Amino acid sequence: MPVSDPVLEAVGALKVFPGVTALDHISFALGQGEVHALVGENGAGKSTLIKVLTGVYRLDAGEVRYRGERMDFTSPLQAQRAGIATIYQEVNLVPQMSVARNLFLGREPRGRLGLIDFAEMRRRASEILHGYGIRPDVRRPLGSLGLGSQQMVALARAVQADAQVVIMDEPTSSLEPREVDRLFHTIADLKAQGRSVIYVSHRLEELYRICDHVTVLRDGRLVHTGPLAELERLRLISLMLGRDLQQVASEGLTRFGGRDHARDAPAVLSATGLDREHVLNGVSLALRPGEIVGLGGLLGSGRSETAKAIAGALPLDSGQVTVEGRAVPSGSVGAAIRAGINLLPEDRKAEGIVPTLSVRENIVLAALPRLSRAGIVSEAAVDRVVETFMSRLRIKAAGPGQRAGELSGGNQQKVLLARWLAMNPKVLLLDEPTRGIDVGAKAEVQALIDDLAAEGLAVLLISSDLEELVEGSERVVVLRDGAVAGELSGDDVTEEKIMAAIAGKSDD
Template sequence: MTAGIRAVEAAGIVKDFPGVRALDHVSLTLGAGEVHALVGENGAGKSTLVRVLTGVHRPDSGRLRLRGEEVRFAGPLDARQAGISTIHQEGNLVPSMSVARNLFLGREPRNRFGLIDAARARRLTEEILREYGLCLDVRRPLGSFGPGTQQMVALARAVQADARVVVLDEPTSSLDSPEAETLFEVIARLRAQGRAVLYVTHRLEELDRVCDRVTVLRDGRVVHTGPVAGLDRLRLISLMLGRNPADIAEQGTTAFAARYPEPADAPVLRATGLVKDHVLNGVSLAIRPGEVVGLGGLIGSGRSETAKAIAGALTLDSGEVTVAGLPVRGRTVRSAIRAGIGLLPENRTTEGLIGSLSVKENIVLAALPQLSRAGIVSESRIDRIVEIFIKRLGIKAASPGQPAGELSGGNQQKVLLARWLAMNPKVLLLDEPTRGIDVGAKAEVQALIDDLAAEGLAVLLISSDLEELVEGSDRVVILRDGAVVSEFNGPDITAGLIMTTMADRPSG
């Protein structure tokens, strides 16, 4: 921190929502030249605090100070103009606009006639992004690139806007290892420039790498603030969960000790020769009832595209998908759902959840045709199903009628899982199911996946978390450049072997 200069101070912040106190007298100080971590379980209040700091929510009580002066933001624009920039894990730019337009949105270079100088904007964008390890066609729409590229563009925009306070919300959730390294270098540069960084993350291993201090939230309250140095992982997790460190250590050694019976021989899902020009190159895989098959690979390897192709969300040039021996006709999302395939997408907010709809409506959305008789839907039957899945998945909501967009990331993910489980699927495709989820919710989702497999569900698990692939999969299939290059079973599955295989390059 630069000679005790306080960039942002939040003092005694209280924020209430119907039936829930999200923030209970929360205080946090962010110093200039400091990288300050904000951690806690989903529902602990992290997102609400970030929204208060960035003008999305107004606190019910408490004070905000920016560089020593009390401020009241009328909205996010006020906060941005005051020098606070936020990079959200789900992105906050305009996918339909070009990369160059996004980078300079609202600050476009002008020519001597006062018109936007598009050529100069493109040239400057290319120069800037090269510093972030990105060499791409900046004329293309931002949405045509992957989440990792979009995240780096958002970060570059914040830096170029000369923000004095940068809020990074799960910044590495969409990045592969080289991109994450570039991000860490940028953060070090921001610190050296005297800028303040609030680093919101569930990846606790990153704290030692990039953060100076950490604040832990639990149930809307601050339970710890202090230096990262000297705070061991077990103690940090115990603060987040409010549990005894010894109990957590014991659970960690036994969580994956039990193995389920070997799956039946006949695959319930078989994908054969999936081809999509420049995306998939003859991908084939099979999953048996009760089996969790991990799908690994670097960004751009074809992981998400494979799941979307199986679920009918990606049009194929050729290939076949069968469920219980029967081909999925039509290759559409509707036909895949009818066949018993459910897909939990990588980006829950843009491809899955409808934030304006209630928890109840989101859960029963896909099952409505099954719940209707002669076009009439039984409300009592819907209420019963919603109650069952809220209880089974431990969804924390004020009520089934609460808008799903108000829930924490982990609870939103559980709502999407509930939606597909209400369909009673045969196959569940999970694309990064624990991305952006805290330690407690992550363990709950992983335990749920194990339970579903034990009940006979076939599961495809896509994850960039190598530990999750190793511990959660019976088999792991590795993709590279849109093709299957290796498959590992049981004791052969190790993080080192997976990493080496993913990073390898074909000979010749």
């Protein structure tokens, strides 16, 4: 449904980065006085579209229009001065400055001589923030406040700056329930004043509570736009994930034919009541030797955070991880590795592979202490390990001395797998192991995962690809908003039932 007289729109927006089309001729229209949800999974193009609308990126083709006029913003400051404010998930204010200075930065009240009237600024700052339900000492540095309070300061600043368009990127990720209610009251006030909001969130309950329209992006393309009330939750999820509900039902996809011996074996790993404020809410799961357990859910549901908590990379407020009955200290990656837990992270470039090091160095990076005596590394032992895993995983490289950053994405993923397999793990946590690699490499990695499980390794498989979860997992634990929304096993492991669990619907 076209929006009449949109206040902000992108028309035929094309943005290309080397090797990637981030926005593929997308059109987007925000009506005056509406709250418009912008949704999509990781890599869908949401962040790129926001950055195009706010002057961070320049378009390769198409145009941005604001209040009916073509705009070519060259910076976020220019967009802000025009009346477009953005509140990011990571607060982009100045933590060293006082709360009051952040609230009025660039708009400070001044006295007769043109000097900043600090007393008046503090008085007005306190008065404004009281209206948002927070009562900080506005003389304190912003960074001394909790993330939720910082987020509310950022929101108050956008509203006080008289922004006509407010873009909110995951605004409730750090907020307490009462702060969320206050945020929604503020959004309602903005709407009543004729101001417009672009709302980015993975929390479906929030979207259906406050949003009028929705635009769904997938792989840089526009797949749907229209009134949110006319779109059922299950249909929205299917659009985001790219799986048609009728097609899923007719295909009758069944899971990979599992390893029955694993079902009766005692758990090698148990995670119980994993809790981290604003991130995880009592997540529990168990892995048995030789079993592949899928972990499903939308982006932001807590999948990666669960894996990181188990691997010691995310400290917990409460909860317990045990391996073969022995507790693993929270927040200690070293303790988790020593217990036999290894994590292959989602972002292999930022958190995994060291591109400037050779394939050889990357493979043995974690195993060096085991390959040395009295602090002296055995080069012969290193060569044996590298040769073994390059052969077993069929890593295609000019040789072990080639830089890892020069390999294809699939071969980089295999190098990371080799690194952790060299540690003889008991549990392998795989976060999106086939993302960003070609079809042939994907099939090789999937076959390797099956082989590892057949050899007795316990595997947790995180994937946004429902078909991959269904075909590769014996059980699937589904997360929603940081909590377990359901667990499926046997013939219940289907794409349709995973999506139903994500949407919060039963089989009835």
